Ligand SMILES: Cc1cc2nc3c(=O)[nH]c(=O)nc-3n(C[C@H](O)[C@H](O)[C@H](O)COP(=O)(O)OP(=O)(O)OC[C@H]3O[C@@H](n4cnc5c(N)ncnc54)[C@H](O)[C@@H]3O)c2cc1C
């Protein structure tokens with residue numbers, strides 16, 4: 001884990017109230033062990049606790065974060081400009097575990113939960129996996145375009161290795177309804193399932209019979225204090241006792257957590 005001041009290379013409003021920021025972080029990139037890890041970002045003055053944001057993408061020595069404005073910290077962050085610096089520390093936590101034997105994987109993103117799944121999709125495609133992404137959002141303008149990057153294409157990854165299915169609650173794009181309603185149609189061929197989204201999405205997933213017996217990994221985006229296992233503010237009950245989301249997670253097996 002490294003603490004440093006990073007320079008903002010770019011910051012744009014990628015979707016309504018959702019910002020994509022690229023940071024110059026060559027010291028952090030080599031320490032990232034894989035998708036699902038997060039970075040703590042100081043948002044405002046020193047009295048303000050840093051906020052956890054998932055690694056959304058990595059390119060060379062740069063790290064991208066994708067965040068939704070929900071309160072004071074993310075609001076402050078959205079007002080930053082290119083060339084300014086940010087205090088960050090990371091990478092932190094234990095991310096998703098991709099089984100080398102898996103051929104097909106299914107990713108399920110609810111709302112801003114799509115942020116770490118883009119990094120996972122890139123990683124898995126680079127490992128030669130077939131990736132299906134179910135992305136759920138409120139409306140079409142809140143869907144992130146997910147494609148096979150030119151870099152992966154240049155490495156020989158076929159665009160057909162990536163299949164994206166969109167679901168919107170208002171039906172303005174893709175399937176009308178929740179992402180979870182589509183899982184049963186795509187899960188049979190999946191060797192592993194990875195999800196990131198609100199707790200309500202996980203509660204629904206826990207009731208889907210087709211997911212029983214599968215390796216299902218969930219990233220828990222709960223409120224955090226320190227991000228480093230010191231404050232115990234992120235403690236949750238699991239089947240194997242109390243765990244800290246920041247240190248033991250944020251990714252847990254679906255069967256492990258109490259939903
Ligand atoms: C491991 C991890 C990774 C995350 N990755 C991302 C990401 O990539 N992109 C992203 O947009 N967000 C992500 N989050 C959530 C993000 O940390 C919160 O949205 C952020 O801390 C809110 O700060 P704020 O000061 O803007 O809001 P606050 O003013 O603190 O709170 C505003 C509202 O948001 C709710 N809230 C605050 N923190 C969280 C939280 N952690 N989860 C759910 N609701 C919260 C509060 O209950 C309140 O209703 C992640 C959280 C965790 C734990």
Ligand code: FES
Pocket residue numbers: 223224225226227228229230231232233234235244245246247
């Ligand atoms: S956030 Fe402090 S222990 Fe996890």
